[in-house]
Amino acid sequence: MSLLIEKSLTEIHSMLMAKEVTATEAVKACLARIEETEPETKALLAISGEEALKLAEEMDQQGPDSSKPLWGVPVVIKDVLATKGIPTTCGSKILEGFTPFYDATAVAKLKEAGAIIIAKSNMDEFAMGSTTENSAYKTTTNPWDSSRVPGGSSGGSGATIAAGQCYAALGTDTGGSIRLPASFCGCVGVKPTYGRVSRYGMVAYGSSLDQIGPMTRTVEDSARVLNVIGGHDQRDSTSVDKPMEDFVAALSERTDLSGLTIGLPEEYWGEGISEEVSESCRAAITKAEELGAKTVPVKLAMTEYAIATYYIIAMAEASSNLSRFDGIRYGHRTKDADELIELYTKSRTEAFGDEVQRRIIIGTYVLSAGYYDAYYRKAAQIRRLLREDFNKAFESCDLIAGPACPTTAFPVGELTADPLQMYLMDIFTISLNLVGMPGMSLPVGMGKDTNMPVGLQLMAPAFEEKKMLQTAHVLEKNLSELPKVKL
Amino acid sequence: MSDEKLNLEEVARVANLARLDLSEEKTKQFAGQLNNILSYMDKLNEIDTSEVEPLFSPVEHTTVLRKDEVKKEHTREEILSNAPDTDGQYFVVPRIV
Numbered sequence: 001m002s003l004l005i006e007k008s009l010t011e012i013h014s015m016l017m018a019k020e021v022t023a024t025e026a027v028k029a030c031l032a033r034i035e036e037t038e039p040e041t042k043a044l045l046a047i048s049g050e051e052a053l054k055l056a057e058e059m060d061q062q063g064p065d066s067s068k069p070l071w072g073v074p075v076v077i078k079d080v081l082a083t084k085g086i087p088t089t090c091g092s093k094i095l096e097g098f099t100p101f102y103d104a105t106a107v108a109k110l111k112e113a114g115a116i117i118i119a120k121s122n123m124d125e126f127a128m129g130s131t132t133e134n135s136a137y138k139t140t141t142n143p144w145d146s147s148r149v150p151g152g153s154s155g156g157s158g159a160t161i162a163a164g165q166c167y168a169a170l171g172t173d174t175g176g177s178i179r180l181p182a183s184f185c186g187c188v189g190v191k192p193t194y195g196r197v198s199r200y201g202m203v204a205y206g207s208s209l210d211q212i213g214p215m216t217r218t219v220e221d222s223a224r225v226l227n228v229i230g231g232h233d234q235r236d237s238t239s240v241d242k243p244m245e246d247f248v249a250a251l252s253e254r255t256d257l258s259g260l261t262i263g264l265p266e267e268y269w270g271e272g273i274s275e276e277v278s279e280s281c282r283a284a285i286t287k288a289e290e291l292g293a294k295t296v297p298v299k300l301a302m303t304e305y306a307i308a309t310y311y312i313i314a315m316a317e318a319s320s321n322l323s324r325f326d327g328i329r330y331g332h333r334t335k336d337a338d339e340l341i342e343l344y345t346k347s348r349t350e351a352f353g354d355e356v357q358r359r360i361i362i363g364t365y366v367l368s369a370g371y372y373d374a375y376y377r378k379a380a381q382i383r384r385l386l387r388e389d390f391n392k393a394f395e396s397c398d399l400i401a402g403p404a405c406p407t408t409a410f411p412v413g414e415l416t417a418d419p420l421q422m423y424l425m426d427i428f429t430i431s432l433n434l435v436g437m438p439g440m441s442l443p444v445g446m447g448k449d450t451n452m453p454v455g456l457q458l459m460a461p462a463f464e465e466k467k468m469l470q471t472a473h474v475l476e477k478n479l480s481e482l483p484k485v486k487l
Numbered sequence: 488m489s490d491e492k493l494n495l496e497e498v499a500r501v502a503n504l505a506r507l508d509l510s511e512e513k514t515k516q517f518a519g520q521l522n523n524i525l526s527y528m529d530k531l532n533e534i535d536t537s538e539v540e541p542l543f544s545p546v547e548h549t550t551v552l553r554k555d556e557v558k559k560e561h562t563r564e565e566i567l568s569n570a571p572d573t574d575g576q577y578f579v580v581p582r583i584v
Contacts, residue, residue, distance in 0.1 A: 099569065195546045225531070327571060328570070328578050328580055331571060337581060339582070345508050363505075378536060383542040
């Protein structure tokens with residue numbers, strides 16, 4: 001890996017501001033790294049190298065702009081976010097060739113902050129998956145070990161960071177899709193509070209669960225990106241009108257963890273976790289205690305119901321959201337239909353992958369007359385109980401911690417034949433999406449058996465990202481750095 | 488399967504409601520998987536929720552309405568630009584009548 005590519009976002013931004021490097025050089029370094037690593041990693045879909053270089057050259061002519069916190073920084077965007085002039089497919093054949101004529105709000109904000117979009121990242125089709133094996137285009141591999149999955153559905157974003165192809169990537173998290181690939185790929189991934197980041201321009205999967213967030217190499221880098229993409233947006237009625245804090249400035253307020261109480265839910269630390277994950281995460285908690293944090297046991301008794309609750313709600317919302325793909329206004333249209341219903345049916349059948357079809361069918365079933373109360377309403381009631389569980393737990397602690405995933409990255413193909421087993425991988429991440437609270441995965445070490453990264457998950461009450469990022473930052477500074485990815 | 492929720496005909500019927508046309512082989516494959524998943528979801532019946540108000544979204548604020556002003560954010564050309572078939576003015580679909 002060349003030295004320039006090894007820098008963090010914060011470091012490269014300082015170098016850009018000091019004119020130690022130009023935006024053109026930063027973009028060229030990323031494009032060279034993409035060329036070198038992409039044949040193996042397959043993290044990216046559309047690469048907009050020429051446009052990125054042209055923009056970088058124009059920016060260099062005008063010189064650095066210190067009012068732009070991401071000036072000249074090459075970034076990658078998950079392919080579920082609309083990007084003006086760059087194809088957006090959601091990893092699906094149904095949107096092959098679709099080029100939006102507008103930017104998602106999060107993308108527009110990155111551009112306003114001076115970031116340069118160099119590519120779109122691969123993902124599970126419509127964000128449905130935990131491994132990025134459900135993409136209609138390619139299977140992304142884990143840069144730490146290409147025989148293993150990068151996690152999903154933002155696996156392309158996790159892999160592009162781990163492979164050193166860019167300095168920040170946007171992911172989306174509906175049931176853990178930022179935190180899981182961050183854990184598997186050894187990077188920092190933040191799912192903000194629901195409503196913190198506008199979802200305008202994000203192709204909806206589970207509208208009441210989806211949230212956009214940063215994936216980066218360091219906590220400070222994520223704070224910097226969150227500062228840019230957060231905030232109220234009139235175009236999204238679920239966006240919350242709450243003042244944004246300066247998360248980067250807040251990081252320097254804390255150098256230890258004194259006065260902080262971390263809750264450890266027994267449901268997250270018991271059976272079912274691999275020994276190496278448990279060991280690395282426990283070592284990180286011990287470090288937090290050495291740094292002054294107090295730990296207390298907390299109860300999240302509803303955890304065992306979270307997966308069933310989540311999949312009912314997510315699939316119901318997906319079946320409704322994906323009804324817009326009908327082959328009329330955009331997307332794939334069958335060549336073989338004489339009448340309208342046949343056109344809808346053939347277009348959708350030809351272009352949606354198996355996992356998407358499976359979820360649409362279950363979603364349609366649980367919303368259908370006679371089953372709505374038994375499934376969807378029931379799940380929504382349990383969703384409230386889950387939130388009460390978290391609210392109660394947060395009465396005795398500031399943050400909750402546990403593993404992001406029961407295992408490290410597993411081999412490609414291991415779980416593809418059994419959807420239910422695949423869904424169970426999301427056990428530790430899903431609850432937060434249901435309750436709308438923020439969470440993040442922080443790399444805390446390498447598993448001793450697989451030699452793959454392990455992520456510790458930190459969870460906070462709604463809109464308490466500051467406390468979560470500060471804690472992660474202190475921990476990051478005091479834990480050993482992960483080794484370098486060899487690619 | 489004794490606790491089967493969806494037989495093959497029902498899978499095909501629900502798929503049809505969702506405007507999907509499954510092959511026989513896929514209908515069989517999905518029926519097995521869907522029954523597994525739906526049986527797992529029955530776990531929720533262990534909890535009495537008769538007194539619980541459903542939570543449909545983590546954001547429960549009142550939606551603030553925008554001013555009702557006519558805006559033209561996108562051109563007709565842009566809106567038609569990704570359509571599989573247009574006549575330059577409208578989306579084109581097969582004849583209905």
